[in-house]
Amino acid sequence: MKNNFKCVMCNGSLQGNDLNSFVCDTCGRQYPIINNIPILIARHNPALLSIGRYMEDQLTQLNNLKASLSKLDRVNHSDIDVDRMLEGMQGNLYLMEQHCKPISDYLNNQKFKFGDIDWFFSMDPGRSFHYMLRYFYQDWYGTTQFNQVKNVVTDAISTYCDDDETLAVLGSGACGLLYYLANNFTVSYGVDLAIPTLMTAQQFLNDEDITVYLEAAEWKEIHLKAPKKTMGQIKLLASNVMRLPFGDSSISTIVTQYMMDLESNHPYYLTNEIHRVLKPGGIWINFSIPFRVPGDVYELGPIAIDKLPTLFKPFGFELLCSQQQRFKPWNFEAVTGTGDRPDHEVHFYVAKKVSPSKYQKIYMPFIDYFSNKNNELWNCTPVIVEGRTLAVVNKT
Helix, strand or coil: CCCCCECCCCEEEEEEECEEEEEEHHHHHHCEEEECEECCCCCCCHHHHCCCCHHHHHHHHHHHHHHHHHHHHHHHHHHHHHHHHHHHHHHHHHHHHHHHHHHHHHHCCCCCCCCHHHHHHHHCCCCCHHEEEEEHHHHHHHHHHHHHHHHHHHHHHHHHHCCEHHHHHHHHCCCHHHHHHHHHCCCCEEEEEEHHHHHHHHHHHHCEEEEECHHHCCEEEEEEECCCCCEEEEEEEEEHHHHHHCCCCEEEEEEEECCCCCCCCCCCHHHHHHHEEEEEEEEEEECCCCCCCCCEEEEECCCCCCHHHHHHHHEEEEEEEEEEEEECCCCCCCCCCCCCCEEEEEEEEEECCCCCCCCHHHHHHHHHHHHHHHHHHHCCCCCCCCCCCCCCCCCC
16 A cells, blocks of 8 residues: 555554555554554554443443333333434444444454553544544535535635645544545545544545434434545644644645634644645645634633734644634534534634744644653553552642
8 A cells, every 4th residue: 555654653664564554664663554544643552442442331331321221211202202212322332333344353463562652542542433523514414604614625625735645634523524625636634533533534435435424413314424535645643733644745725613712722832733744835724713822811701813924924824715604514404303402612723834833843842752752651650450459649
């Protein structure tokens, strides 16, 4: 498999070991390819293990819910409502089990031993599968809100992007935006940490219809028709956006959707990482909730949109345009008349990489240090002893 991927631990080049894995030619670390999706996460096995644990937990919760309902003398909903809820929950779980079977097969065929601290990394990577189902509705049901995002990003690409070689959508989720932008580029990458969501999106893009059930839509059956094939090539990969597996100056255009505002994504680090992988003159298009600037007094709130040019200039970006909009995510008016209709302020902007980042040497070596010494540093932590309780003591 031809690629431009790099090791997220040592920055070495990744080579296709076979159809099922990449291997770093510097440190020898291997990364699995599952269902044609490279899992380019530093500790991928614990992350994959968490998916199996999540499915087991969801099944247990469903069975406990059924048992609880059977013991109730009265339920303030009709039997039809209860049955529809249980059928919907079962349907979503089946969808996940079906599309995550390649992950289960991979884990069953592996012989690996988890380290003392790997339990920490076996937390759910990315958003949960059931949370992300709403994005399949938003991206593929033909909602007005999705068309709003698609149109503004598509217009920006046609206006500002001269290089049509490579696109990377960070936080690609259900991959609706990725799909509609892919016709403008030779190769388009969809990057997300939510591996089960990527697995479902992969099958959906490969002409497999899906049906989802959402609590906010009264657990009604929502059937989504698979789209036609795009002219451009789409590649999905699992990775942390704070540690992108792309080579320096290798991507023509980057799109971030609902990325800058996430607490787990330090906006300065993420900005530097986007700058690193963009080609000179590359374009960065953002659509997300206003974000807070690290170091600011919390009560000051997120940064205003008119302050963005000054903020991004030291990072090597020139702001080409910016807009403040209102956006309603997960608007289920097309399928139900009940439920909330959240309305968010969003910042849309287009930035161009025009110069080196003045902060690159400050932020990236910090991340490189902890990435390159990952195993060494974790081995310095106390060993977990079975049956012994961990405690945090605050000494004054």
